[in-house]
Amino acid sequence: MGRPPTRVTNRIRVLRFEQGEMTQQQLADAVGVTRQTIIAIEQGKYSPTLEAAFRIAQVFKAPLEAVFQYEAAE
């Protein structure tokens, strides 16, 4: 049994689309991480640090909560 998926969800895929189909590589370069890390974040496999989360939000010129959401436990 693997680790339970993170409860942090995000709208990165949608925001990339709204930015004229920004590629994962372009976002990765802007944030300063690898493309694989962007893929892992998008798929909800990895929760970024607060600093990386702010950098991602900054790239999209959006507030943090417009990019990341937290699903509280039942």
Added chain:
Amino acid sequence: MAFREKQAWISMLTTLVVYAVYFFFFGRALRHGEQFGMGGPVTLAIVAIVVLQIVLNIGAAILWPHDQRGPMDERETEIHRRATAGSFYALTAGAVIAAGSVYFVDKWFMANLIVGALAVAQVGQYGAVIGGYRRGF
């Protein structure tokens, strides 16, 4: 596949192959009642691992010139940190077993138990790194 995952595959396979050969000869020496290890064979194994890894890493860099090779980002650092922490427990367990074996086996066998613990810990560490990259984290 990320370049660091390729590096982990290279490290794991070279470590696995070299120590498999080493312990094959150790088993053979054991059957013949000979002493084996430390000095020559261990040094040779370490040199073989280093040389193989250098050659294969250069080969990988030539084969995949466009792979990203910057400093590790936060997810990669965390993957490596977890793998290292896990391998530490494996190494500690191996060292405790080796220390306990002092009452049952000679110093050559004990020394090879430590070498075995190192090999298992290293292979486990590289395996955990690969697993981390495969899963995404």
